[in-house]
Amino acid sequence: MSTSRSTPNARRLRWTPWLFAAPGLLLLTLFMAVPFGMAAVLSFTDQRLLTHAALPTEIVGWDNYLRLWEDDSFWAALGNNLRFVGVVVPLQTALALGLALLVNRKLRGSHLFRTVYFMPVATTMSVVAVIWSLMYSPDQGVINRLIGVLSFGSIGPQDWLRDPALVMPAVMLLSIWQGVGFQMLVFLAGLQAIPVDLYEAATLEGARPWQQFRWITLPLLRNTTIFVVVTTTIYAFQLFTQVQIIASSGAAAPVDSFRTLVMLMVHEGLRNGSIGYASALSVVFFGIVLAISMIQRLIIREEGGAA
Amino acid sequence: MSRSAHRSRSALRLSRLALVAAALLGSVGTACAQTVVSMWVHAGAGPEAKAYSEAVAAFNQSHKDVRIDLVRLPEGSYNDQVNAAALAHKLPCLLDFDGPNVYNYAWTQKIIALDGFPELKRIAETEMLPSLRRQGTYNQQIYSLGQFDSGLALWGQRKWLKKIGARIPTQVGEAWTLAEFEDVLRKLKAAGVAFPLDMKLNYGMGEWFTYGFSPIVQSLGGDLIDRQSLKTAQGSLNGPEAVKALSLLQGWARSGWINPATRDDSDFIQGRSALSYVGHWVHADYRKALGDDLVLIPMPKFGTRAVTGAGSWNFGISADCKAPREAAAVLAHLMSPEEIGRVTQANGAIPGTRTALARNRNYSAGGPLAIYAEQIQQGVALVRPATPAYPVITTAFSEAVNNVLAGSDPKKELDRAARRIDQAIKDNKGYPALR
Numbered sequence: 001m002s003t004s005r006s007t008p009n010a011r012r013l014r015w016t017p018w019l020f021a022a023p024g025l026l027l028l029t030l031f032m033a034v035p036f037g038m039a040a041v042l043s044f045t046d047q048r049l050l051t052h053a054a055l056p057t058e059i060v061g062w063d064n065y066l067r068l069w070e071d072d073s074f075w076a077a078l079g080n081n082l083r084f085v086g087v088v089v090p091l092q093t094a095l096a097l098g099l100a101l102l103v104n105r106k107l108r109g110s111h112l113f114r115t116v117y118f119m120p121v122a123t124t125m126s127v128v129a130v131i132w133s134l135m136y137s138p139d140q141g142v143i144n145r146l147i148g149v150l151s152f153g154s155i156g157p158q159d160w161l162r163d164p165a166l167v168m169p170a171v172m173l174l175s176i177w178q179g180v181g182f183q184m185l186v187f188l189a190g191l192q193a194i195p196v197d198l199y200e201a202a203t204l205e206g207a208r209p210w211q212q213f214r215w216i217t218l219p220l221l222r223n224t225t226i227f228v229v230v231t232t233t234i235y236a237f238q239l240f241t242q243v244q245i246i247a248s249s250g251a252a253a254p255v256d257s258f259r260t261l262v263m264l265m266v267h268e269g270l271r272n273g274s275i276g277y278a279s280a281l282s283v284v285f286f287g288i289v290l291a292i293s294m295i296q297r298l299i300i301r302e303e304g305g306a307a
Numbered sequence: 308m309s310r311s312a313h314r315s316r317s318a319l320r321l322s323r324l325a326l327v328a329a330a331l332l333g334s335v336g337t338a339c340a341q342t343v344v345s346m347w348v349h350a351g352a353g354p355e356a357k358a359y360s361e362a363v364a365a366f367n368q369s370h371k372d373v374r375i376d377l378v379r380l381p382e383g384s385y386n387d388q389v390n391a392a393a394l395a396h397k398l399p400c401l402l403d404f405d406g407p408n409v410y411n412y413a414w415t416q417k418i419i420a421l422d423g424f425p426e427l428k429r430i431a432e433t434e435m436l437p438s439l440r441r442q443g444t445y446n447q448q449i450y451s452l453g454q455f456d457s458g459l460a461l462w463g464q465r466k467w468l469k470k471i472g473a474r475i476p477t478q479v480g481e482a483w484t485l486a487e488f489e490d491v492l493r494k495l496k497a498a499g500v501a502f503p504l505d506m507k508l509n510y511g512m513g514e515w516f517t518y519g520f521s522p523i524v525q526s527l528g529g530d531l532i533d534r535q536s537l538k539t540a541q542g543s544l545n546g547p548e549a550v551k552a553l554s555l556l557q558g559w560a561r562s563g564w565i566n567p568a569t570r571d572d573s574d575f576i577q578g579r580s581a582l583s584y585v586g587h588w589v590h591a592d593y594r595k596a597l598g599d600d601l602v603l604i605p606m607p608k609f610g611t612r613a614v615t616g617a618g619s620w621n622f623g624i625s626a627d628c629k630a631p632r633e634a635a636a637v638l639a640h641l642m643s644p645e646e647i648g649r650v651t652q653a654n655g656a657i658p659g660t661r662t663a664l665a666r667n668r669n670y671s672a673g674g675p676l677a678i679y680a681e682q683i684q685q686g687v688a689l690v691r692p693a694t695p696a697y698p699v700i701t702t703a704f705s706e707a708v709n710n711v712l713a714g715s716d717p718k719k720e721l722d723r724a725a726r727r728i729d730q731a732i733k734d735n736k737g738y739p740a741l742r
Contacts, residue, residue, distance in 0.1 A: 254710040
């Protein structure tokens with residue numbers, strides 16, 4: 001824009017984008033920035049869920065953070081979160097891509113498969129978790145029966161939700177089953193945006209299917225993949241519903257073998273009423289998720305530079 | 308105490324219907340000058356829920372100026388919902404809550420003392436069972452009234468017990484010792500009962516674990532907290548007695564005498580178990596399924612004396628209530644012998660007032676539930692500790708029980724529970740009373 005333009009017009013142009021952004025910014029401030037700021041402030045106090053007239057809220061400095069450092073439940077929860085993210089993100093992304101490739105084929109009934117794979121996404125997670133916890137049952141559960149049949153009876157029934165070594169894998173399996181349809185849909189959209197003539201040209205040049213996948217599909221799906229990986233990571237960190245339902249449906253595995261950070265926050269804040277401590281947890285949690293997202297971005301950018 | 312999840316879910320649907328109905332009625336109600344008393348109850352088992360609907364209908368029919376607006380909420384997250392409503396100052400006038408939460412609610416001034424309402428004070432002092440009066444008292448004031456007290460003992464199947472030649476105690480004084488109890492379990496297992504003892508582990512981590520299993524700790528000489536000072540759990544909750552109690556529980560699970568993977572309420576009825584360690588609330592279902600084969604056995608003497616749980620869900624008036632006097636009238640109605648008779652008929656609980664107890668034939672000498680009344684009258688029943696720290700205590704203890712059942716070391720788990728409880732007491736500066 002040249003400086004010779006009339007000033008009122010320029011001023012209007014300068015303000016217009018802010019005007020358009022205002023509703024969104026206002027909501028973001030109100031529901032994201034302010035609560036987070038409050039959590040940061042509360043994490044330095046001994047705020048209780050229900051305030052008590054004889055016990056005014058006091059500043060406790062770094063006490064909540066020091067307690068967190070010494071709290072083995074926190075470290076266990078962090079470990080569970082990292083293990084979950086570490087397994088679920090790559091596995092779910094790869095599986096989603098595989099499913100998308102399958103249902104993208106021009107075959108009769110591929111629409112049916114798309115619907116079937118997407119159905120779990122449309123089901124509420126709490127319903128999924130309750131049904132799967134029945135399927136994992138050691139005596140009547142369908143999963144143990146299936147394993148028994150597939151292994152010709154050599155693997156006996158496992159107590160999936162009470163065995164500290166099996167409870168996390170069990171949660172991972174049901175989470176992937178529930179969530180993979182959504183990523184599949186995103187990949188499918190990405191696949192259908194790739195021009196068909198690229199493949200036709202490649203076929204004429206004699207490229208085999210694997211070569212086409214490696215040198216056409218994957219590079220052109222790059223942005224889609226970045227989106228899927230980043231969102232899946234963030235969703236995976238927020239793991240709560242499944243584990244909370246497992247914790248409250250019958251005796252469970254030792255809590256620390258599957259409790260996640262979000263669940264710990266709820267337990268500390270809502271059950272025990274220590275909002276100050278729960279706030280400290282949420283600040284640390286935010287820091288960790290932020291750091292991991294930044295690292296992901298950094299790695300992806302480097303690859304982008306090399307490509 | 309928690310019950311099965313599917314009940315809570317169907318109850319959720321019911322409570323939604325109730326909400327819609329209440330909204331419709333509410334718009335009609337404003338036309339005539341009625342005082343509306345909002346009331347929350349936890350959605351218990353079917354017959355109990357029905358009893359509350361009928362109690363409310365009876366009240367609404369006989370009172371032209373006051374109308375109860377009943378909402379039933381699922382039990383699983385009931386406490387969380389009460390907390391959230393208290394935070395938003397949106398508690399209903401009248402609400403029920405599991406007994407031991409009364410001290411925390413009173414301390415945080417969610418509920419008001421009932422001494423100011425003459426009719427309620429009279430009921431509390433002259434009519435209500437001493438155990439319920441103890442449960443409802445905080446800081447020398449009465450805060451809650453209970454329609455019923457709970458009974459915790461063993462349900463047995465006579466034919467199985469006869470088959471293995473077990474002695475069946477018929478009074479509190481004849482209770483099994485630990486050795487006898489374990490012998491019975493061993494013989495039942497040998498006789499082919501899949502999991503001899505049903506301990507309702509399907510209720511999951513929550514109040515049931517504390518209500519049900521802390522009596523074992525107390526029977527052996529430990530406790531949830533030091534009862535004298537109420538200031539520390541060290542020594543009582545993680546002493547050798549408490550460790551022995553949870554080790555016993557773990558041992559029963561390891562021996563296959565109890566089923567850690569209990570999925571629903573059917574183990575006892577369908578014969579996978581021959582004994583059921585549970586409270587009064589299953590009575591109607593069990594009686595229907597087993598008839599005369601069902602026998603009530605007093606709580607065993609695991610240690611030097613028998614101890615069983617006491618206290619149950621009870622009612623209080625919230626500090627947010629705009630019409631406390633009308634709420635008190637509703638509460639007095641609920642405490643009438645007729646209403647107590649109605650609800651205890653439905654859930655099998657011990658009627659909470661002398662008059663109602665005397666009217667109930669189940670509890671008279673020789674009645675099928677007489678043992679529950681005996682346990683309360685002979686000092687076997689112990690109310691849960693009267694401290695605002697109770698919500699933290701029960702969270703810590705039930706988590707420890709869950710972990711021990713899954714194989715963790717009892718001493719380590721109880722040390723941790725005691726540490727967390729003491730930390731909470733310290734965080735709240737010993738829960739100072741308001742002056």
